Each structure stands twice: as C-alpha cells, then as structure tokens.
Amino acid sequence: MDSPAVNQLFRRLASHSFCRRSSCLQPIAQQWHSHSTNSRNKRALSSNKKPKTTNESSWQQRTDHFPLDKAEDFKRYPTVTSDALRGRKERPRRVKMLMRDFIEDSLYNPHYGYFSKNxxxxxxxxxxxxxxxxxxxxxxxxxxxxxxxxxxxxxxxxxxxTRQLWHTxxxxxxxxxxxxxxxxxxxxxxxxxxxxxxxxxxxxxxxxxxxxxxxxxxxxxxxxxxxxxxxxxxxxxxxxxxxxxxxxxxxxxxxxxxxxxxxxxxxxxxxxxxxxxxxxxxxxxEVFDNFAHDVMRYDPFTEQPMQGSVLIDAEGDFYEFYTREIDPVAARFLRVRDAACQDRNFAHPLRTSRLMRNLRYRLPLAPNLTLPEYIPTRLMQFFTMLGENFPMHRLITSDFHSLPQATAGYNAPVVQTRYQRRTVLVRTPLVQQGYFDILFPTDFGVMEDLYRAITGRxxxxxxxxxxxxxxxxxxxxxxxxxxxxxxxxxxxxxxxxxx
CATH class of the missing domain: 3.40.50 (Rossmann fold)
Structure with missing residues (x-):
C-alpha cells in the first residue's frame, strides 16, 4: 500500500462479503466514483453546506448523485497525457486528461501502473x-x-x-x-x-x-x-x-x-x-482488451457527440466531464468507423427510435446525455502503426468478444481487482491507478472493418x-x-x- 486512501479502500473491501453480483459492490464502487465519495460527503456535512449541484451543460453529466461543481477546476487545471506522466512516480493531482490517457496511465505507467506494479x-x-x-x-x-x-x-x-493474479x-x-x-x-x-x-x-x-x-x-x-x-x-x-x-x-x-x-x-x-x-x-x-479507450456520450436530441475527460482534484478524487470539442484521435476514429462500417449494424447509443429517445430523456430527472460509448482509439492507432511499419505483416489475434458484468454503457469495460485471493468488481473505470484491471470487449465486426480500411489487408x-x-x-x-x-x-x- 502506498497511501492512506488505498489502505482505506482495501479495509472497506475486507468489510464486505465478496460476490460476483455488481449490486453487492455499490459501497466499494462509490469510494472511487467520479461523482460521490465518502470523504466529500463528510466535508460537506461538517461545513453545514449543501453540496452544489452541477448546472445542465455539456461540461458535467447530470446524475442523481449531487456532485460538487468542479467546472471552475476543469477550466483551470492543466491537461496532461499518459506520455507526459511516464516519468512520474506518484499519481497526479490537480490535472485533467482524456479518458484514454487516464486508462493508459492506470494500466501502464512504469512506476504505479497495473501491469508494471501488481x-x-x-x-x-x-x-x-x-x-x-x-x-x-x-x-x-x-x-x-x-x-x-x-x-x-x-x-x-x-x-x-492485493496480488493481481490471472491466467491465460x-x-x-x-x-x-x-x-x-x-x-x-x-x-x-x-x-x-x-x-x-x-x-x-x-x-x-x-x-x-x-x-x-x-x-x-x-x-x-x-x-x-x-x-x-x-x-x-x-x-x-x-x-x-x-x-x-x-x-x-x-x-x-x-x-x-x-x-x-x-x-x-x-x-x-x-x-x-x-x-x-x-x-x-x-x-x-489477449492484448486488445487492455488497450485504452476514449469515452463518448451523445446529446439525445441533437445527437452531437461529446468526449469524456477525467478531472483529478487536489485530494485525488475523480470527476468525469464532457465537452463538445473532440480531440483529433477520437475524431479520426469516428470518421473511419462511419466510412468503414456503413453496412454494419453495431451497437451504438443513438441506434434507437428517435421518438422513444426523445420521450425517455424528457422525463423528470432524466440524464442530459446518453449512456457512455467506449471507442477503441488505441486499437485504431495500433492498426495504423502496423500498416505503416509492418506493411507485409500477417496479424494473428485472439480476444474476448463479450465480457460479463461490465460497467454501464456500450462496449463498456469490466473493472476489477483482487483482494485476499478473491475477485472484486466495481462499477466505474475511475479507480485508483494501478490497483484495478480495466478490460474491454472487442467488437470483432467493427475491428475487422477498421483493420481493412486502415491497412488494406x-x-x-x-x-x-x-x-x-x-x-x-x-x-x-x-x-x-x-x-x-x-x-x-x-x-x-x-x-x-x-x-
């Protein structure tokens, strides 16, 4: 253990019965949930002030968790990438980064990443x-x-x-x-x-x-x-x-x-x-499942995509924000997928009846964005690297086309850790970096179309x-x-x- 927060997390894991059903794990998940932690609730109660709620906007997803408004911090904090964090020996604070950089840093940072450490x-x-x-x-x-x-x-x-042990x-x-x-x-x-x-x-x-x-x-x-x-x-x-x-x-x-x-x-x-x-x-x-993904949500009425970022505040708590500005990597993925998968009916938040969607999202307390969609931008970059540097390659790959007990969303990951030789699932990828495996299913139909479009093979x-x-x-x-x-x-x- 390298921080009091991690000690507290695993003490709480030990105090709950272990099970595979995600409903059993809500108290655990909330400790690292982007919108609600016990530490923030205690601070709010001790100050006798009701936590601020976030205004409806493109910045922060509206939920019923009453998140503290971090919009000013989001504007003020610098943006970092996983590459920039490689030399860091401690987990970052007071920064924001795209979801793919947060996942990449969580899994592969040389000093505290999941695959480097545990x-x-x-x-x-x-x-x-x-x-x-x-x-x-x-x-x-x-x-x-x-x-x-x-x-x-x-x-x-x-x-x-807390040994992380898995088989192949x-x-x-x-x-x-x-x-x-x-x-x-x-x-x-x-x-x-x-x-x-x-x-x-x-x-x-x-x-x-x-x-x-x-x-x-x-x-x-x-x-x-x-x-x-x-x-x-x-x-x-x-x-x-x-x-x-x-x-x-x-x-x-x-x-x-x-x-x-x-x-x-x-x-x-x-x-x-x-x-x-x-x-x-x-x-x-079995490597594509641990490739970093970006996260997108869509305006249910205009169908405009919004890209997710992770804000890490001064106390190491995580917040999820969405902005209409799509970075070039995610924008390229959406363009290539639109062109390559024209005839493929893949799962997508907007592939539902527009009428039913309008009715659903106009209900009281309905969220202001769709469920998240996780897009394999790192996989696209890998195919690009293969096409450019290994033009005569023959790829042989195997991975999971479906995963049980994933978090909410489309192409969403399973997020899990091991404690005292038992597997513990949580409900969000916004977890303490290095202590949780974050693994995604692969849509082989979409992947095949992307690979063909990028490499020509x-x-x-x-x-x-x-x-x-x-x-x-x-x-x-x-x-x-x-x-x-x-x-x-x-x-x-x-x-x-x-x-």
Missing amino acids: VTIFSPGEPFDFANIKDEPEFHRLMGQRYTEFEDKLDAKEYNE PTELFRPYYGEAIARYMVANYKLSLYPYHDLLIYEMGAGNGTLMLNILDYIRQTDPEVYARTKFRVIEVSTALASLQGQQLQKNAASRGHLDKVEIINKSIFDWDLYVPTPCFFLAM LTRVMTHEDFFQRWAYVEDTEMRSGENAMLGFYKNASVMVTV
Whole structure:
C-alpha cells in the first residue's frame, strides 16, 4: 500500500462479503466514483453546506448523485497525457486528461501502473493431463487447486493480499495452445513464403514467455528446416515481464537452445519506429482488451457527440466531464468507423427510435446525455502503426468478444481487482491507478472493418473454438467425458487472422 486512501479502500473491501453480483459492490464502487465519495460527503456535512449541484451543460453529466461543481477546476487545471506522466512516480493531482490517457496511465505507467506494479501471471506447473481428467467440473477443481498451490508458494516468499493474479489460455493449455498457433503459421509460411523469406514472428505482450517457447519447441521438433529460418522477436512494454521472458530462455538446456532465435525488445508498441519491410507474422493474443479507450456520450436530441475527460482534484478524487470539442484521435476514429462500417449494424447509443429517445430523456430527472460509448482509439492507432511499419505483416489475434458484468454503457469495460485471493468488481473505470484491471470487449465486426480500411489487408474472423478445432490436435485436450477443455473454455473469445 502506498497511501492512506488505498489502505482505506482495501479495509472497506475486507468489510464486505465478496460476490460476483455488481449490486453487492455499490459501497466499494462509490469510494472511487467520479461523482460521490465518502470523504466529500463528510466535508460537506461538517461545513453545514449543501453540496452544489452541477448546472445542465455539456461540461458535467447530470446524475442523481449531487456532485460538487468542479467546472471552475476543469477550466483551470492543466491537461496532461499518459506520455507526459511516464516519468512520474506518484499519481497526479490537480490535472485533467482524456479518458484514454487516464486508462493508459492506470494500466501502464512504469512506476504505479497495473501491469508494471501488481500483476502476476498464473503458471499451473506441469501441463494438465487432460486424458485422465473426468470432465469439465473436475478440470475447474484441479485448476482451483493449482491456483491455491501457486499462490501459497508466492506467499511463502512474500505475502501480498492485493496480488493481481490471472491466467491465460497459453498457460492453461500448455503446450497444445502454442502448438496450434505454430501449426497455423508454419502451414501458411510454407504455402506462400518459403523458401524465399525467413519465418519472422513478432509477439506483442508475451507474458511469461510460454507461448514463445511452445511455438519454438514445436517448430524445432517437427520441421528443422523451417526452424533454421525462424526468428522470434518479443515487443514487451513491462520491464518486469521482459526480464522474466529472458529468464525463461535461460531456464534449461532446451530453452537455451532458442537463444540465437529470440530478441526481446522492452518498449511499448506505440513507441515503435523501425520499418520492417519483410513478411512477418504478428501475434497479439489477449492484448486488445487492455488497450485504452476514449469515452463518448451523445446529446439525445441533437445527437452531437461529446468526449469524456477525467478531472483529478487536489485530494485525488475523480470527476468525469464532457465537452463538445473532440480531440483529433477520437475524431479520426469516428470518421473511419462511419466510412468503414456503413453496412454494419453495431451497437451504438443513438441506434434507437428517435421518438422513444426523445420521450425517455424528457422525463423528470432524466440524464442530459446518453449512456457512455467506449471507442477503441488505441486499437485504431495500433492498426495504423502496423500498416505503416509492418506493411507485409500477417496479424494473428485472439480476444474476448463479450465480457460479463461490465460497467454501464456500450462496449463498456469490466473493472476489477483482487483482494485476499478473491475477485472484486466495481462499477466505474475511475479507480485508483494501478490497483484495478480495466478490460474491454472487442467488437470483432467493427475491428475487422477498421483493420481493412486502415491497412488494406483482408481478414477472417472465427470463434476461438473454430480456429482451434482446425489447427489443434483436439484429442490432446479431450477429457474422459468427451468434453474438450481448450475448445469449450473460451466461448466468449474470437480469433482474427490476416489472409
């Protein structure tokens, strides 16, 4: 813990029963809610003054929480970006920033960001022996047991009740998940690139390095000629994870055999400035969900978009503001989406009956703006970077097309933390930076249209199950009941590949 506020938050978490239903968590969420905190309520009561309410305007969303009016602070405070905050070791105050910069800073700041500070990726140890597992309930039980054993070992070294621990399909289905990805790449490489080009693989966000090792092990074992032409480059924003990936390469004789094949580049993909003209495969597995998003609301009558910003006051409390001035990045996203998705019926706050919308928003105490829409501006920037710096790339990406228990809004995130080994959900992305995971679903239809418009490359989208049904040896993960763990575990995930 690095502040009394954080100590207070987790004491309050401990005082409430843990549950997955968001309705159980309102007292927790309000502590960091943009419009209402206990500390402000106490100050208002102690001064015997009724908190001011915000006037109806484009500046601050009208709610029934009676927020303090911070419009003057919003005009006065300087605007900062996540890039400008990279060198800061303490969370900022008396500033404002766009929502995407707030999320980027919360997740990736080198000093206090979620992925830099608190995250541990679960490793189950020995691969699961699926042939001797009875059925899916037994697999869940065994996974829970491995979780407990893994965290017990970590606590024996250093106890941490706020440890952020999560798993990936790469780790759960090792080595079969990585082998399926390798099989897809080798088949497509030999079909169109071999022997004129090397098999060049980039992986963004490689976690523990398990996928990298599983891919290289498989190619070395099954196709020595292709392995001789293989080069693997990891682009890793987290210094801690980049170091861990290097350690994994040195772990044993088998992994050390890959040393001359691998280069680990410790930098953000958004800082990439090297032009790569040669054909390559680009892996982005379970990374889009943590890309920063902007937030938009719309005037329900004029349909004018307004962009959300976050104000952080002198006491570290958060307020959400909306202005009619749309910054160039968000404006470009809206233009590209309008042009690329003309024939796609995607979810949107204004895709409702105008008559019903007018009636709804004229009711007493109705909000003055629509529900928020979170737009993947960072994803658009990533596609732009790919198109400009990796013109011959072939993207392979997998992520969640839906997430349960998200916050209110369209394409809204799930915001959660772990405390005493339990997952706690909250209702807002305006949370203490570095202590909460903020993850978004991916609309693969919109993403596919954006990718094609920006890069000019064609794609194919399929379910996680369909992809691995085709490229995995499915008998490797089949249980005695006939259920298949790898095919059935990620029903809410999709895969997109460049064709």
